[in-house]
Amino acid sequence: MLEPEIQAQILTLYYSDKRSMESISRELGINRKTVMRVVQRRSVLLVPSKRERRSHLDPFKEMIRAQLRKDSRVTGTALLNNLRGLGYTGGITVLRDFLVLERGRMERPREAFLRLEFGPGEVAQVDWGEFGDVFGDGIKVHCFAMVLAYSRMIYVEFTRSEKFEEFIRCHEHAFNFFGGVPRECWYDNLTSAVSDRMGGLIRFNARFMAYMGHHSVRPHACNVASGNEKGRVEDLIKYIRMNFWSGRTFTDFDDLTKQFIVWRDQIANIREHRTTRRVVKLLFDSDEKPKLLSLNPVPYDTDEIFSRNVTSDFHLQYETNRYSVPWTLVGMTITVRVNSRELKIYYNEKLICSHARSYLKNKVFTTEAHRTGLLERKPGATRETWQLGYVKGLGPRMAEYVELVRRGPRSLKYELSRLVALVTVYGEQIVLDACSECLGSGVVGVDNLELFLKRSHHPSKANLMPELIKFNNEKLNRVHPAVDLRKYDALYFEGENHTSASKEVTDGNNEQAAASRALRVEAEILGPSPDRRSCKDEGSGARSDLEVSNPVDREGEGGATLINDPKQDQNSEISQS
Structure with a gap:
C-alpha cells in the first residue's frame, strides 16, 4: 500500500x-496500474483494505446462526460433531472464532436507566462482599457494606461468616x-x-422483619438484575x-480490622466524592445526620441463643466444633449464647463458663478445670455411687436431706444428678x-x-424494675398516684343500704294511697245520700284507722333516713350517685 502522502500527490x-497517468508513473517511479487504481478510487487510504477470504465454514454459517438462536449456550465441540456429518472439513478454531463473533452480535442491547436520586436520611x-480465604485457614473473609445514598457515608465490617446473627449485628454496629x-434499607435479595x-x-x-420493626426501618428488595438500584x-x-x-x-483478622478502620476514617469518609463534589463526612454531618431517625433506646439482642443437652463426654457441639462444660453437668440441659467472639454457657440463667x-x-x-475430679473416681464405681457419696460429703444437713428424699417417693437418681448440677452452678455453700432453709420449712425435693x-x-x-421510658412530651412522663378502690366500694354499699330503706317506705305509702283512691271512687259512684255519707264517714274512719295503724317512722327501724324528708332525700340521692 502506498503511503498517504504519495496517494495525495498522485491525485493532485x-x-x-x-497530468497523464503515464507521466505521473514515470515521475514518481510507480507502476502505471497502481496510479490508475488511486485515480479511479479518488481517495486516500489510511489503512490497507482487507480482502475477504473464503472459508470452509461459509456454507454452514446460516445453519450455525439458526442453532445459536435456539440455544446460545451450545458449545463449539457439539457443533463440530454435527458439521462433520454434513461435510465440514475445517478446524475447530475457525468455528470458535465465528461463535464468539456471533454471540457478541446476539447480546441484548444496553438498556437506558433513570438515575436515582435520594434525599438526606431516606x-x-x-450488600455483602467476599474476599476469599485470606489467611489460608479455610475460612473465607466476608465484607458487610452499608452506604448512605445521599452523602455516601460508609460503614464496612469484615466478618468470617454471613449468618443471620452476623447480619443483624453488623446492622446494629452500622446504625450506632x-x-x-x-x-429505608435496600437489599439485593x-x-x-x-x-x-x-x-x-x-x-x-420473619426474624429480619422483627429487627427492622425494632428500629422502625422499612426494607426494600431491589429488582432482579437491576444494577442501577443498588x-x-x-x-x-x-x-x-x-x-x-x-x-x-495482614497478619491476622484483627490486623485486617484495625487497618480498615484507619482507612475508613482517614481516607474513605473524608474524600471528595466524584459525584457530589463534596467531602463525604462534611456533607453527612451538615445535611444527612440531622435527618436520620433516632435509634431505639432499647438495645437489640443480636446473640445466637439455643439449648443443648450435655453429652456423656461433657462437650457440646456448635457448628463443627466441640466445646467442654463441667463434667458434673452431664445429662443436664444448658443454654448457649454465641456472639462474634465468644460462646457463653448458662444453666438456668446463671453463667457457668465461656469459650473463645x-x-x-x-x-x-x-x-482442664472442666474435667477436674473426673479421673479421681474409682474405676469400678457407678455414677450413682459417687454421686451419693459426693452429696452426703457436703455436710450433715445435706446427708439428712438425702435420707428424707430416699424415704419418699422421689427418684433418687434424678435428685442426685440435679443436686450435683446445682452445686456446680451455685457453689457448695x-x-x-x-438446703437448710428448705429443711427448716419442711420442704424437700430438688425442684x-x-x-x-x-x-x-x-x-x-437488680434489674427487675428498669427505669421508666422518657418521652419528649412531658405530659406522658407524669406518674399518677395509685387510687385506693376500697373508698368506692364503701360508697357503693352505703348507697345500696339507702336504696333498700327508701324502697320499703315507698311501698307502704303506695298501699295507703291505693286504699284512699278506692274509697273516693266508691263515693263518686254511689252519690250523696245518708247511707253514702255514712259509708264515706266509715271510709274516712277506715282511712284514719289505716293511717293510725301504720304510722310512718321518719327514722326507720334501723335509724336510716326515709325518702319522705326532702332534706334527707337530697342526701340520699348524693349517696346513691
Missing part, C-alpha cells in the same frame, strides 16, 4: 495539474456508627433478608477492592444454705430447692 498531479444500601437510622420471591411478590424473613453499594465494594485491599498484607469462638472446622476445645435458689440468686434481680 492528475486532477489539478492535468435510603441506605446494603451513623448515630441514627434511615427510613439477600437470603438473610428475603426468604422467597416470585416476580413482584416478596416475602421477607449501584452505590456495588461501587463501594469495587472501591474497597481497588483502593484498600490491593497491595496490603473458633471459626475453624472440626476442632475440640477442652478446659450456697446450696447448703438453701423446690432449685426454685429457692433461682429466687434468691436471680442474675437480673
Whole structure:
C-alpha cells in the first residue's frame, strides 16, 4: 500500500495539474496500474483494505446462526460433531472464532436507566462482599457494606461468616456508627433478608422483619438484575477492592480490622466524592445526620441463643466444633449464647463458663478445670455411687436431706444428678444454705430447692424494675398516684343500704294511697245520700284507722333516713350517685 502522502500527490498531479497517468508513473517511479487504481478510487487510504477470504465454514454459517438462536449456550465441540456429518472439513478454531463473533452480535442491547436520586436520611444500601480465604485457614473473609445514598457515608465490617446473627449485628454496629437510622434499607435479595420471591411478590424473613420493626426501618428488595438500584453499594465494594485491599498484607483478622478502620476514617469518609463534589463526612454531618431517625433506646439482642443437652463426654457441639462444660453437668440441659467472639454457657440463667469462638472446622476445645475430679473416681464405681457419696460429703444437713428424699417417693437418681448440677452452678455453700432453709420449712425435693435458689440468686434481680421510658412530651412522663378502690366500694354499699330503706317506705305509702283512691271512687259512684255519707264517714274512719295503724317512722327501724324528708332525700340521692 502506498503511503498517504504519495496517494495525495498522485491525485493532485492528475486532477489539478492535468497530468497523464503515464507521466505521473514515470515521475514518481510507480507502476502505471497502481496510479490508475488511486485515480479511479479518488481517495486516500489510511489503512490497507482487507480482502475477504473464503472459508470452509461459509456454507454452514446460516445453519450455525439458526442453532445459536435456539440455544446460545451450545458449545463449539457439539457443533463440530454435527458439521462433520454434513461435510465440514475445517478446524475447530475457525468455528470458535465465528461463535464468539456471533454471540457478541446476539447480546441484548444496553438498556437506558433513570438515575436515582435520594434525599438526606431516606435510603441506605446494603450488600455483602467476599474476599476469599485470606489467611489460608479455610475460612473465607466476608465484607458487610452499608452506604448512605445521599452523602455516601460508609460503614464496612469484615466478618468470617454471613449468618443471620452476623447480619443483624453488623446492622446494629452500622446504625450506632451513623448515630441514627434511615427510613429505608435496600437489599439485593439477600437470603438473610428475603426468604422467597416470585416476580413482584416478596416475602421477607420473619426474624429480619422483627429487627427492622425494632428500629422502625422499612426494607426494600431491589429488582432482579437491576444494577442501577443498588449501584452505590456495588461501587463501594469495587472501591474497597481497588483502593484498600490491593497491595496490603495482614497478619491476622484483627490486623485486617484495625487497618480498615484507619482507612475508613482517614481516607474513605473524608474524600471528595466524584459525584457530589463534596467531602463525604462534611456533607453527612451538615445535611444527612440531622435527618436520620433516632435509634431505639432499647438495645437489640443480636446473640445466637439455643439449648443443648450435655453429652456423656461433657462437650457440646456448635457448628463443627466441640466445646467442654463441667463434667458434673452431664445429662443436664444448658443454654448457649454465641456472639462474634465468644460462646457463653448458662444453666438456668446463671453463667457457668465461656469459650473463645473458633471459626475453624472440626476442632475440640477442652478446659482442664472442666474435667477436674473426673479421673479421681474409682474405676469400678457407678455414677450413682459417687454421686451419693459426693452429696452426703457436703455436710450433715445435706446427708439428712438425702435420707428424707430416699424415704419418699422421689427418684433418687434424678435428685442426685440435679443436686450435683446445682452445686456446680451455685457453689457448695450456697446450696447448703438453701438446703437448710428448705429443711427448716419442711420442704424437700430438688425442684423446690432449685426454685429457692433461682429466687434468691436471680442474675437480673437488680434489674427487675428498669427505669421508666422518657418521652419528649412531658405530659406522658407524669406518674399518677395509685387510687385506693376500697373508698368506692364503701360508697357503693352505703348507697345500696339507702336504696333498700327508701324502697320499703315507698311501698307502704303506695298501699295507703291505693286504699284512699278506692274509697273516693266508691263515693263518686254511689252519690250523696245518708247511707253514702255514712259509708264515706266509715271510709274516712277506715282511712284514719289505716293511717293510725301504720304510722310512718321518719327514722326507720334501723335509724336510716326515709325518702319522705326532702332534706334527707337530697342526701340520699348524693349517696346513691
